[in-house]
Amino acid sequence: MMDDRTLELSGDALRSLIEAAARRIVAHVGSLAEQPSADTEGGAALARSLVEPIPEAGRPADELLELLFDRVVPKSFNTAGPGYLAYIPGGGLPQSAVADLVADAVNRYVGVFAAAPGLAQIEANVVRWFADLAGLPPGARGILTSGGSLATFSALVAARRDRLPDNFLSGTLYASDQTHHAVQKAALLAGFPPDNVREIPSDASYRIRVDALADTIAADRAARRTPFLVVGNAGTTNTGAVDDLGSLADLCAKERLWFHVDAAYGGFFLLTEQGRLRMAGIERSDSIVLDPHKGLFLPYGTGALLVRDGEALKRAHALSADYMPSMQEDPDLVDFNLLSPELSRDFRGLRVWLPLKMHGIGPFRANLEEKLALARHAADALREIPGIEILAEPQLSILAFRLTRPGLDGPALDRINQSLLERINGRKRVYLTGTLLSGRFAIRLCVLSFRTHRDRIDAGIEDIRAAIAEA
Numbered sequence: 083m084m085d086d087r088t089l090e091l092s093g094d095a096l097r098s099l100i101e102a103a104a105r106r107i108v109a110h111v112g113s114l115a116e117q118p119s120a121d122t123e124g125g126a127a128l129a130r131s132l133v134e135p136i137p138e139a140g141r142p143a144d145e146l147l148e149l150l151f152d153r154v155v156p157k158s159f160n161t162a163g164p165g166y167l168a169y170i171p172g173g174g175l176p177q178s179a180v181a182d183l184v185a186d187a188v189n190r191y192v193g194v195f196a197a198a199p200g201l202a203q204i205e206a207n208v209v210r211w212f213a214d215l216a217g218l219p220p221g222a223r224g225i226l227t228s229g230g231s232l233a234t235f236s237a238l239v240a241a242r243r244d245r246l247p248d249n250f251l252s253g254t255l256y257a258s259d260q261t262h263h264a265v266q267k268a269a270l271l272a273g274f275p276p277d278n279v280r281e282i283p284s285d286a287s288y289r290i291r292v293d294a295l296a297d298t299i300a301a302d303r304a305a306r307r308t309p310f311l312v313v314g315n316a317g318t319t320n321t322g323a324v325d326d327l328g329s330l331a332d333l334c335a336k337e338r339l340w341f342h343v344d345a346a347y348g349g350f351f352l353l354t355e356q357g358r359l360r361m362a363g364i365e366r367s368d369s370i371v372l373d374p375h376k377g378l379f380l381p382y383g384t385g386a387l388l389v390r391d392g393e394a395l396k397r398a399h400a401l402s403a404d405y406m407p408s409m410q411e412d413p414d415l416v417d418f419n420l421l422s423p424e425l426s427r428d429f430r431g432l433r434v435w436l437p438l439k440m441h442g443i444g445p446f447r448a449n450l451e452e453k454l455a456l457a458r459h460a461a462d463a464l465r466e467i468p469g470i471e472i473l474a475e476p477q478l479s480i481l482a483f484r485l486t487r488p489g490l491d492g493p494a495l496d497r498i499n500q501s502l503l504e505r506i507n508g509r510k511r512v513y514l515t516g517t518l519l520s521g522r523f524a525i526r527l528c529v530l531s532f533r534t535h536r537d538r539i540d541a542g543i544e545d546i547r548a549a550i551a552e553a
């Protein structure tokens with residue numbers, strides 16, 4: 083038998099691979115602002131041209147990097163660019179990419195405390211910082227997940243195990259009609275039939291109607307259902323609406339329900355004064371979902387779940403096995419596999435820790451304050467444009483608007499706005515997306531990238547004006 087050492091790169095080969103990637107990355111990141119805000123024409127043909135069987139022979143890394151950076155990456159939404167005002171922008175701090183490189187290269191195991199105590203502690207620190215930010219008590223525990231959807235799944239499973247018997251099919255949960263579908267999906271995955279998720283109407287500001295919620299809970303109790311959980315929104319995807327979390331906390335306390343807050347988009351605005359005021363009451367919740375890959379500008383792949391009663395999170399996820407190493411006993415130290423559905427996984431704590439330690443929290447707060455101000459500025463500028471109606475004023479950094487035409491409404495007006503959206507995006511400086519608000523097609527604008535500043539918002543407003551003039 084021959085030793086095969088092909089996969090073991092020499093120090094020089096590894097360095098030159100990292101340097102080749104670094105050259106490409108630095109050029110790419112440096113040109114993000116000049117790249118079109120989206121360019122997917124011919125994307126499906128490109129995708130088909132990439133289909134191939136598993137390669138028998140290797141190719142030079144330079145050739146592969148060239149394929150990626152010159153042909154594949156450009157055919158996409160420029161989600162990391164300053165003009166990406168669509169859906170919920172991420173950002174993509176390259177500091178986190180470097181952290182990922184380090185984490186993957188050292189490839190330590192953080193799911194079990196004993197396997198890498200210092201690294202597990204670094205991740206535990208990150209979770210503690212988030213819990214402190216949200217105002218949760220010392221007994222709170224949490225996990226970093228791949229995103230908000232999986233964090234929501236674990237929240238619902240923890241609540242289900244804490245509040246319902248093994249036969250939980252009468253368990254009913256409540257969320258407004260503006261709630262992200264991650265909640266519905268998590269409820270389905272957690273075993274609840276679709277009808278067990280009650281949709282509560284929202285008010286004119288897209289906030290849950292607490293009176294309607296109370297009525298629905300009462301009706302469900304009368305029908306021998308078992309209400310067990312209420313979702314409050316701390317920044318909806320549609321409009322950034324923040325529910326009255328204080329009133330929801332009161333109602334949940336009175337009705338003895340688990341109070342879950344979806345702060346995937348809005349949560350990190352807790353770093354700002356405006357955000358703290360809007361989200362007052364979040365500190366009374368039983369669980370919170372936050373997405374660092376949204377409000378902390380990280381690359382995609384980092385969500386977070388915080389649970390007030392850390393033991394409830396543990397009871398829902400902890401299992402042991404003969405082949406596992408022993409878990410530590412000290413309550414201050416964390417074995418993440420006991421709190422999460424995952425066992426082996428990446429060391430995602432480092433991608434949060436490195437930028438926060440490098441810069442401190444100040445620049446994150448300043449960036450979030452800037453995004454709030456930019457959304458207000460965009461709303462003011464849009465209001466000046468004849469025919470524009472603001473359908474949702476910014477509560478955080480999202481707003482929604484449409485163009486009106488005298489005598490026009492319904493599908494005809496929706497079509498005008500859909501084509502306006504295409505024209506705006508066709509100018510390729512900003513990328514916006516649409517949604518339905520009270521049945522009306524609305525154009526959304528969400529400012530959340532650390533790369534988006536006043537110049538790009540003004541360019542976007544110019545493009546909106548120009549697109550209206552063309553139409």
Ligand SMILES: Cc1ncc(COP(=O)(O)O)c(C=O)c1O
Nearest residue numbers: 170229230231262264319346347
């Ligand atoms: C309010 C809200 N909740 C949950 C999610 C789902 O998060 P993720 O895409 O990270 O799974 C999103 C995503 O945009 C969101 O905006």
